Amino acid sequence: MSLSVMRHPDFDRTKYGPSTVNIHAGELRDAYGALVPPIYQTSTFYFDSTDDAVKACDDYAKSFAYSRITNPSNDYFEKKIAAAEHGLGAVSYASGMGAVAGAIFMSVRAGDHALFCKAKYSGTEDITRDFLPRFGVEVGDFDPQDLDTLEEGIKDNTKLIYVESPANPTMVMADIAAISAIAHKHGIKVGVDNTFATPYNTNPLDLGADWVVQSVTKYIGGHGDLLGGAVISNDEGFLRDCRLGTLMHFGAVMAPQIAFLATRGLKTLTVRMKQYNANALQIAQYLEQHPKIDIVRYPFLPSNPQYELAKQQMRGGGGMLSFDVKGGLEAGKTFINHLRLCTLAVSLGDTETLVEQAAAMTHTMIPREVREAAGITDGMIRMSVGLEDPEDIIADLEQALATV
Amino acid sequence: MARGTATTYMHTGTGEMCYEMNKALTVPETFPIYLSSAYIFDSIEPMDKICDEGAPGYAYFRLGNPNADAASRILAAGDGTETGLVFSSGMAAITTSLLAVLRPGDHVLASPVLYGETFYFLKHELSKWGVETTFIDFDTQKPEDYIKPNTKVIYGETIANPLMSVPDLGHLAEVAHANGALLFIDNTFATSIVAKPAKFGADLVLYSATKYLGGHDDIVGGAALGSKKLIDTIRFYLGLYGGNLGATESWLLARSLRTLPLRVQKMSQNGLALAKFFEQHPKVEKVYYPGLDSSPSKELADKQFEGNGYGGMLSVNFKGGMELIDKLIANLKLVHFVPTLAGTCTTLTYPPKASHRDLSADELAAIGIMYGQIRLSSGLEDTDDLLNDFDQALAKL
Numbered sequence: 001m002s003l004s005v006m007r008h009p010d011f012d013r014t015k016y017g018p019s020t021v022n023i024h025a026g027e028l029r030d031a032y033g034a035l036v037p038p039i040y041q042t043s044t045f046y047f048d049s050t051d052d053a054v055k056a057c058d059d060y061a062k063s064f065a066y067s068r069i070t071n072p073s074n075d076y077f078e079k080k081i082a083a084a085e086h087g088l089g090a091v092s093y094a095s096g097m098g099a100v101a102g103a104i105f106m107s108v109r110a111g112d113h114a115l116f117c118k119a120k121y122s123g124t125e126d127i128t129r130d131f132l133p134r135f136g137v138e139v140g141d142f143d144p145q146d147l148d149t150l151e152e153g154i155k156d157n158t159k160l161i162y163v164e165s166p167a168n169p170t171m172v173m174a175d176i177a178a179i180s181a182i183a184h185k186h187g188i189k190v191g192v193d194n195t196f197a198t199p200y201n202t203n204p205l206d207l208g209a210d211w212v213v214q215s216v217t218k219y220i221g222g223h224g225d226l227l228g229g230a231v232i233s234n235d236e237g238f239l240r241d242c243r244l245g246t247l248m249h250f251g252a253v254m255a256p257q258i259a260f261l262a263t264r265g266l267k268t269l270t271v272r273m274k275q276y277n278a279n280a281l282q283i284a285q286y287l288e289q290h291p292k293i294d295i296v297r298y299p300f301l302p303s304n305p306q307y308e309l310a311k312q313q314m315r316g317g318g319g320m321l322s323f324d325v326k327g328g329l330e331a332g333k334t335f336i337n338h339l340r341l342c343t344l345a346v347s348l349g350d351t352e353t354l355v356e357q358a359a360a361m362t363h364t365m366i367p368r369e370v371r372e373a374a375g376i377t378d379g380m381i382r383m384s385v386g387l388e389d390p391e392d393i394i395a396d397l398e399q400a401l402a403t404v
Numbered sequence: 405m406a407r408g409t410a411t412t413y414m415h416t417g418t419g420e421m422c423y424e425m426n427k428a429l430t431v432p433e434t435f436p437i438y439l440s441s442a443y444i445f446d447s448i449e450p451m452d453k454i455c456d457e458g459a460p461g462y463a464y465f466r467l468g469n470p471n472a473d474a475a476s477r478i479l480a481a482g483d484g485t486e487t488g489l490v491f492s493s494g495m496a497a498i499t500t501s502l503l504a505v506l507r508p509g510d511h512v513l514a515s516p517v518l519y520g521e522t523f524y525f526l527k528h529e530l531s532k533w534g535v536e537t538t539f540i541d542f543d544t545q546k547p548e549d550y551i552k553p554n555t556k557v558i559y560g561e562t563i564a565n566p567l568m569s570v571p572d573l574g575h576l577a578e579v580a581h582a583n584g585a586l587l588f589i590d591n592t593f594a595t596s597i598v599a600k601p602a603k604f605g606a607d608l609v610l611y612s613a614t615k616y617l618g619g620h621d622d623i624v625g626g627a628a629l630g631s632k633k634l635i636d637t638i639r640f641y642l643g644l645y646g647g648n649l650g651a652t653e654s655w656l657l658a659r660s661l662r663t664l665p666l667r668v669q670k671m672s673q674n675g676l677a678l679a680k681f682f683e684q685h686p687k688v689e690k691v692y693y694p695g696l697d698s699s700p701s702k703e704l705a706d707k708q709f710e711g712n713g714y715g716g717m718l719s720v721n722f723k724g725g726m727e728l729i730d731k732l733i734a735n736l737k738l739v740h741f742v743p744t745l746a747g748t749c750t751t752l753t754y755p756p757k758a759s760h761r762d763l764s765a766d767e768l769a770a771i772g773i774m775y776g777q778i779r780l781s782s783g784l785e786d787t788d789d790l791l792n793d794f795d796q797a798l799a800k801l
Contacts, residue, residue, distance in 0.1 A: 017786025351662035
């Protein structure tokens with residue numbers, strides 16, 4: 001599908017590095033030669049004749065007719081995120097949950113069974129516990145650290161295996177290649193939430209995943225100022241289903257202004273991710289040696305039981321880590337309340353460092369026993385390491401830990 | 405009394421809601437966009453306090469806007485000045501600042517190797533208002549020999565466009581201050597990541613924010629940074645001439661500045677790699693880049709720069725003229741001819757037809773601009789991809 005006139009019609013992403021791809025893939029040539037394409041703040045598109053209108057409305061996914069289906073600003077963003085994630089195409093959504101829900105709804109139907117990794121974002125967890133069962137979809141879970149639990153969980157009617165890697169907030173990784181091999185042996189599709197890793201660190205589609213979801217709100221947008229999501233895949237039929245089946249009906253459409261900002265974020269993704277990888281590793285190492293810290297979970301720490309998998313599947317360890325302050329929930333609260341530079345806020349992937357207590361904030365909707373089974377301790381602190389100078393972040397952690 | 409329908413639609417959820425938001429338990433993590441042209445006063449007293457006494461608060465967009473202040477605050481902190489202002493373009497920043505401090509009969513001492521429109525303004529516009537400018541080559545002529553009792557401003561660029569020469573900022577400041585003049589430095593090509601002119605005594609640091617500061621080719625803006633006293637003088641003229649940066653633009657500028665250190669460092673790495681590549685290429689006559697050992701500016705650059713590289717701007721003279729450049733532009737796949745610089749993608753421009761098109765052939769020759777010359781702005785691409793693109797384009801010439 002090519003809705004717009006491309007600036008580099010023969011751009012082949014496989015011939016370029018990730019920075020060049022994010023900057024140059026999908027570039028458009030508009031009527032005025034604008035280096036940055038305009039924001040198409042329009043709800044609808046006119047036709048020169050009823051014939052053209054019939055043609056356009058005959059296949060909403062292949063032309064611009066109405067912005068709930070697609071819009072040139074979204075199309076531009078979708079081409080870029082698709083190239084970044086090594087997919088053939090993408091569908092943009094109003095939020096990460098719009099994308100997660102949309103892709104799951106298009107993968108299962110009543111009577112099917114789906115398997116999810118144990119620890120995951122609480123919104124996704126809610127879909128598995130509430131929404132899917134209500135509509136007749138059977139749900140099971142498995143531990144990505146023990147793929148026997150996956151094999152055991154597979155049923156005749158299993159249609160989807162869904163993982164986060166690394167998972168929110170436990171940082172448990174899923175071996176995407178191994179899981180995809182098992183799934184495909186049984187004719188099951190694999191969906192991966194690649195929000196924590198980002199396409200700079202991991203390319204799940206290259207490892208066998210059938211589709212990838214991104215909360216664009218996080219690292220892709222990267223500045224804490226937008227809400228968005230995307231589904232990326234090599235399966236054009238699936239993407240068409242997502243566009244027509246979920247955007248058209250549920251209407252979780254990304255606004256053109258947001259598509260513009262998300263594209264702007266994507267252009268600096270590589271430089272940002274390199275810095276996040278470096279900063280987070282340094283901070284993980286600092287925390288690990290601190291006597292007041294119980295445990296640090298970060299993919300690129302040699303102490304991580306999944307270190308080898310991390311090295312194999314990720315270019316860098318990413319910007320997310322979680323840890324427990326000795327003394328649990330109360331000690332964690334004291335620590336957080338004394339931070340000066342690091343900000344107490346949910347969300348992640350911003351330019352500034354954000355911390356939160358998962359059990360009390362992002363994962364509070366999940367019952368305690370389910371949280372604990374998934375490895376989410378009450379005192380767990382999730383940290384989205386920012387782009388500040390790492391010494392400044394460490395100095396802030398040091399003075400806050402001194403108060404515990 | 406119940407409000408009528410129209411009144412309900414006019415007065416619900418408008419600025420008054422901000423009073424409610426002031427009582428909220430949380431504040432937004434990112435700064436909101438304040439599009440409001442004016443502010444509500446509960447009584448007359450705050451008007452006096454805000455307008456006359458500088459109390460916190462805003463009255464009217466042209467006199468001050470929170471997003472403009474947020475962007476200015478980041479910029480001033482980065483450059484190490486007391487405060488700053490943002491403008492609707494780099495030229496608005498430059499001209500407003502000059503007009504704020506100059507009077508008929510005053511004199512300006514400037515390098516002729518300046519951004520084309522700055523040169524034009526000094527030479528052809530300010531002269532109409534009775535301000536004379538003497539242009540001297542900062543590399544070969546001594547400013548102390550040309551300064552006059554009525555010199556009010558010495559004006560230069562940290563990395564001069566387009567030959568990438570670096571002046572001795574400390575010496576310019578010394579000469580200016582010894583004569584009661586101000587030193588204005590356009591730091592657009594360097595940014596505070598590469599150099600901080602205020603450290604060397606510059607009184608005013610000027611920017612086209614359209615370039616590195618904005619950094620994504622999607623905003624036009626400018627900035628002036630300096631002491632509170634000087635900025636307050638300029639602020640009055642900004643209010644008078646009205647070259648204000650819009651709220652959305654200011655907000656986008658602040659967004660961009662979060663990644664300025666990362667972008668400029670990467671662009672500097674690419675700039676040096678490109679400069680070295682061209683320097684050894686048989687079709688190239690000369691490369692102008694302050695980071696090259698062959699550059700006469702390298703010593704001053706090393707003395708004055710922050711250790712984050714030499715920026716992303718370089719000029720390349722090819723063995724050929726306009727015809728060769730035209731073919732090169734056609735052969736390039738990734739790099740486009742775009743008359744701007746410092747966006748995320750590497751761009752090429754042709755000074756005789758773009759930034760310096762207002763100059764005569766003689767004026768061009770005088771400042772070393774050739775018809776076989778391109779100016780490059782290195783972007784954030786993977787270095788090898790850029791070198792490969794130029795390699796294949798040059799091979800076809």
